[in-house]
Amino acid sequence: MARPDSKARAPTMMDVARLARVSPQTVSRVLNDYAFIKADTRQRVLQAIDSLDYRPNIAARTLATSRSRTIGVVATDYLSFGPASALWAVEQAAREAGYAVSIVSLPESNYRTISDALQRLASQAVEGIVMIAPQDVSASAAFMSFDNVPVVTLSSVDTGEHTSIMTDSVEGSRLATRHLIELGHTAIAHVAGPAGFTVSDSRIHGWRKALGEAGLVAVEPVVGDWSAASGYRAGLKVAANREFTAAYVANDRMAQGVLLALHESGRRVPEEFSVVGFDDVPEAAYFIPPLTTMRQDFAALGRRCIEAVLVRINGEPPLEADPLLPVLVVRASTARAPG
Amino acid sequence: MARPDSKARAPTMMDVARLARVSPQTVSRVLNDYAFIKADTRQRVLQAIDSLDYRPNIAARTLATSRSRTIGVVATDYLSFGPASALWAVEQAAREAGYAVSIVSLPESNYRTISDALQRLASQAVEGIVMIAPQDVSASAAFMSFDNVPVVTLSSVDTGEHTSIMTDSVEGSRLATRHLIELGHTAIAHVAGPAGFTVSDSRIHGWRKALGEAGLVAVEPVVGDWSAASGYRAGLKVAANREFTAAYVANDRMAQGVLLALHESGRRVPEEFSVVGFDDVPEAAYFIPPLTTMRQDFAALGRRCIEAVLVRINGEPPLEADPLLPVLVVRASTARAPG
DNA sequence: GGGCAAATTGTTTGCGCAAACAATTCTGAT
DNA sequence: ATCAGAATTGTTTGCGCAAACAATTTGCCC
Incomplete structure (x- = not known):
């Protein structure tokens, strides 16, 4: 370990300047890529910087600028x-x-x-x-x-x-739900995120929208807290209602809990019941069964x-950014509605 | 939004000092909890700070100290x-x-x-x-x-x-593997982390140690890269070898892939095959089946x-910290060896 | 070969704060 | 009342850097 002088303070621009036989300001210029520095001078400064292992003091720079x-x-x-x-x-x-x-x-x-x-x-x-x-x-x-x-x-x-x-959670949810509708499902539950999160509402909204467009009725969503544990609890409730043949779950982690609940309730996925998640976490492809979900970037x-x-x-006018559109990733957790 | 003077610079200690009719240094003292400040003075300063919405400039403080x-x-x-x-x-x-x-x-x-x-x-x-x-x-x-x-x-x-x-990965692995041994398993595979990670080696070592203590032989571990995807691939290999009745997997994410591979290979967990992971990620309790694993804090x-x-x-001598011992969390993915 | 602009370097100053030192006021014990 | 020492506040200085301004050198034109 090269710790030449543990107690000595770090070199400053002054030290570099002295070694390179220039003014401190010239060192500063080299550091800040000022255009009009003679190649030779720049070289000397860089060398001095290197040999002293000099690093500019950010606090000082911040204070000055x-x-x-x-x-x-x-x-x-x-x-x-x-x-x-x-x-x-x-x-x-x-x-x-x-x-x-x-x-x-x-x-x-x-x-x-x-x-x-x-x-x-x-x-x-x-x-x-x-x-x-x-x-x-x-x-x-x-x-x-x-x-x-x-x-x-x-x-x-x-x-x-x-x-x-x-x-774009609303549109994402609409696409997710529509995927289930296109597979013939008519009773589609929703496991929602908790109150206080804007995305919770957006996802409920998109789900309702897709159902509405298909002339289907939406019951009250079951509310979770994004965790797998809450998804499991919600899944038990959904599984208990034999009318549902599919669920759109507001995120993948809850979907994982839902899958376990369905498994324990004896509802086979996807033969008897389809599940769609949201996020496409890296593990989603390795759920049992692999999860159909909306991929977010x-x-x-x-x-x-x-x-x-x-x-x-930089003082420019604020960026006008369209919301990002998630894409549907179809895996084994969704299939045609039974019957 | 209270943006009184967008272009004006932020107030400095000087401004506060003037308003409170004290010296800048006194303001500094109040800010730094210097003991010998009259209650009255401190009050005036705090008031001035509050009314100016003054916040100390960290860069300047850093430079000075x-x-x-x-x-x-x-x-x-x-x-x-x-x-x-x-x-x-x-x-x-x-x-x-x-x-x-x-x-x-x-x-x-x-x-x-x-x-x-x-x-x-x-x-x-x-x-x-x-x-x-x-x-x-x-x-x-x-x-x-x-x-x-x-x-x-x-x-x-x-x-x-x-x-x-x-x-303590070595000891953690030993405990994980011993759990499987105590359940009567004798052919225990290991899905290891990739080369270049110290924990990969430690976990292999602990697994070998437990096997050795029980007089069992260790074959070569299957190497993954911590991801569920690699766990899945490793799981397929392990499942293909009918001798194995259990696997200790170096982390939960890979274990998730292993579970899917076993599922697809028709090996029922835990009836025919036991799996132990490492980490206890929050989702581990919601795997299918819920995963036995070593909890790390x-x-x-x-x-x-x-x-x-x-x-x-603070210049004190380095802390002597014992490695933290992970604890075994038993869930449904492990059971007595078949037969 | 003088002159003007560009190129190149140097000097002075202040960013906002706290350390060091200095000065003043207060306290209580004599 | 008087004085030592503590309590309380003020003044000066420098942290390391870059901006502003100043000075010098160079290149190139006619």
Whole structure:
């Protein structure tokens, strides 16, 4: 390990300048790709930088320029595949654009915690904020005043006031449900996400829409909390009602629970009962049976978030982004309605 | 939205000081909980801070104190449940300790990318680094010289040179395998993680150890890549060999694929074949059948990482942390050996 | 071969904060 | 009342960098 002088402070631009026999400002210019530097000078500076193992002090740069080159991310959950993928993509895209990412995660999400998180990030002088926060409350919280940091929310309502990047859940749900209808199912249950999430409503809405278009009636959806456990409980209820021959489940994790419930209830999938999920998590293809589901491109969502923030950071007019359309992936969990 | 003066710069300590009729330094003292401030003065300052909506400039503070109050996190993967949970816990623990978290994620992990990531974080003057990086290469990379920033790795080899927080995979595997042995299984396959991951080896080792203790022979493990897809492929191979009546699979995701492969091969679980996984992901209880597995406490690992970094930041001697012992969670995927 | 613009480098200054040092006010014990 | 020491506040300075401005050199035209 090369730790030449553990106690000595890190080299500064001054040290580099001295070694390269130039002014500190010239070092700064080299570092910032200023055009009019003689090749020879640049060489000397780069050499000095290299030999001193110099690295610019970001804090000082931030102070001098009042640009932190950092984007803040607020996440209420990234333990699930979707948010995690989005976060991943956000980080990658940010880095490619030369931005660091500072993250704040919220164990629970209410106006207060979100406000704290935003304050915290504002204090770090982040230039933009991406909020991966599907709950309703987060959407409203994004309006809070805290300087002029642009905020982009992922997977939330489109309020018009700030940019929101999202998947078209309504249309996705319609397509999912229509797939079941086209297979001849007429009694199609819905296992919904919990209240307080905008996507819960969107997915209920799309399901209702497809049923309506086909002249079918929608009963009350069974409500879960996105977890496999809640899906299992919901699945037991759905299985108990012998009229249903299919269920559209608002996400894959709950669908996994539903599959287990159906299995334990002796309803064979897909012979007697069809199931469609939403998300297409990587494991969905290995459920028993492999799950038909709506694929969401979380990575694209994440990238779009960064695009949208960057646009705002650069003072350009907000991006007009159409919601992303999920695509139906047909697997073994759906088949023609029995009888 | 209260954006009083969009173009005006944010208030500084100076502004607060003027409004509160004190010196800037007194404002600083109030902010930093200096003991000897008159209650009245403190009140005036706090009021001024509040009315101006003042927030200290972190960059300036960092420059002045050369303490960034930031911890860097390098992650090669947090799309899986384990790393994501750990990251989550790291972020929570860091925040509670008053530290911000700056994250760099690596799409691919080799000496170069890891080096870049560490450089990047060092440049941000992070005070410590947590590396959530199970690959072998990351362990060695942690030794790279880049100032004196303490590095703690999660779930890697214990090299003695830097602190490493981990689960006891060897013992965990031994317990998992012993569970199968106690159920009377004698031909126990292992679906292993890919080469290049220390845990892959540890888990193979624990499995071999348990077999050895019972006087059983170990054949070559089937190697996967942690994904359900690879588990499925491995499962087909294992199922093809009629001698096996059980498999210990190195993680739950692969176990899910194995279950599907067994199902498709007509081997009933657990009547004809038992499966044990590792991790206890939240969905494991809802596999078909629910999966017996070794529970890992990722959140605890994450918290420990922060503890370990803080200790090092404060110049105390490195923490001596025993590896965390995973616990066996018995579910429906294991039963007495047939016959 | 003088002159003007571009190219190249240097100097001064301030970003917002806290450390170091200095000054003043208060307290209680004599 | 008096003084030591604590309590409380103020002043000066520098952290490392880049912006603004200034100075010098070079290239190229007629």
